[in-house]
Amino acid sequence: MKVVRSKVIGYCFGVSNTINKAEECIQRSREENLPCYSIGQLIHNKDVVEHFTSQGMRNSESPDGLEPGIALVRAHGIPERLRHQYEKAGFTIVDSTCPIVAKGADTIRKAAQKGYNTVIIGVKGHAETIGLLGVELPDGSGIRSHLICGMDDARRLCGSKVLAEDANIVVVVQTTFPEKEFQAIRRYLKTAFSKIRFSNSPCGATETRGKAALDLASQTDAVIVIGGKNSENTKGLARLVAETGKPVYSIENDKDLDEALLCKLSSYSSVGICSGSSTPTSTIRTIEEILEKL
Numbered sequence: 001m002k003v004v005r006s007k008v009i010g011y012c013f014g015v016s017n018t019i020n021k022a023e024e025c026i027q028r029s030r031e032e033n034l035p036c037y038s039i040g041q042l043i044h045n046k047d048v049v050e051h052f053t054s055q056g057m058r059n060s061e062s063p064d065g066l067e068p069g070i071a072l073v074r075a076h077g078i079p080e081r082l083r084h085q086y087e088k089a090g091f092t093i094v095d096s097t098c099p100i101v102a103k104g105a106d107t108i109r110k111a112a113q114k115g116y117n118t119v120i121i122g123v124k125g126h127a128e129t130i131g132l133l134g135v136e137l138p139d140g141s142g143i144r145s146h147l148i149c150g151m152d153d154a155r156r157l158c159g160s161k162v163l164a165e166d167a168n169i170v171v172v173v174q175t176t177f178p179e180k181e182f183q184a185i186r187r188y189l190k191t192a193f194s195k196i197r198f199s200n201s202p203c204g205a206t207e208t209r210g211k212a213a214l215d216l217a218s219q220t221d222a223v224i225v226i227g228g229k230n231s232e233n234t235k236g237l238a239r240l241v242a243e244t245g246k247p248v249y250s251i252e253n254d255k256d257l258d259e260a261l262l263c264k265l266s267s268y269s270s271v272g273i274c275s276g277s278s279t280p281t282s283t284i285r286t287i288e289e290i291l292e293k294l
């Protein structure tokens with residue numbers, strides 16, 4: 001079977017930076033004999049997380065009850081209050097927040113200083129959304145951040161009247177939020193608020209990856225998307241390819257290539273493989289080798 005690799009595959013620059021910093025943290029913790037932590041799951045890939053756990057990096061959600069050490073902020077960032085808690089507890093913070101994610105947080109901070117409320121459009125419970133919601137706003141200003149995860153939330157927010165029709169509002173969007181859904185919410189909010197402005201900084205690396213996946217779908221009989229089950233950009237790639245009508249299969253690693261799936265895949269004469277931005281090239285290569293033997 002012919003196996004075609006997407007032109008954009010493997011880690012994005014934000015995740016690469018986090019991986020490099022994670023290695024530095026482990027090295028430093030060994031030299032200084034300190035515990036090493038990631039604040040929240042390091043990246044959306046369980047194999048990589050397991051690798052770093054085996055090297056001594058422990059996942060943490062709060063500094064409570066932990067021996068202070070080196071704590072890594074992942075690419076998605078963390079709420080400011082949480083960062084302060086770690087610092088206050090004596091941890092050394094190593095920050096690998098992706099600059100594109102940091103830009104959204106910065107927009108919220110600057111807009112709040114000018115008296116703007118924020119509406120954050122993002123996936124509920126996603127680390128980046130939690131980080132954006134956790135940007136500290138000026139005390140006593142009455143300024144707030146409101147989360148919208150979909151059109152229903154947008155309707156609820158407008159109906160609740162917590163924001164006046166002429167309130168100053170800036171909208172910040174999670175970098176990997178689905179574009180079509182964002183555009184629909186945008187149109188709706190524009191009819192409800194007269195002074196609303198939008199600061200959407202979609203991740204260019206994710207857009208390029210999406211275009212490459214579409215290109216791949218046009219050349220092959222089916223597409224395999226490799227990535228963590230909780231990775232938004234992996235899910236986005238699968239959605240994008242599915243819209244072309246090409247069969248798409250989402251797998252996390254080679255263990256998901258069970259007999260039934262291999263049998264199905266062997267019926268195609270060509271298969272394309274692409275990956276989310278948290279998938280290591282070693283995982284991609286292993287899968288490629290298995291498919292090439294079909």
Ligand code: SF4
Pocket residue numbers: 012013014015075076098099100101175176203204205206233277
């Ligand atoms: S997907 Fe984009 S925004 Fe997210 S870490 Fe990678 S480069 Fe940064």
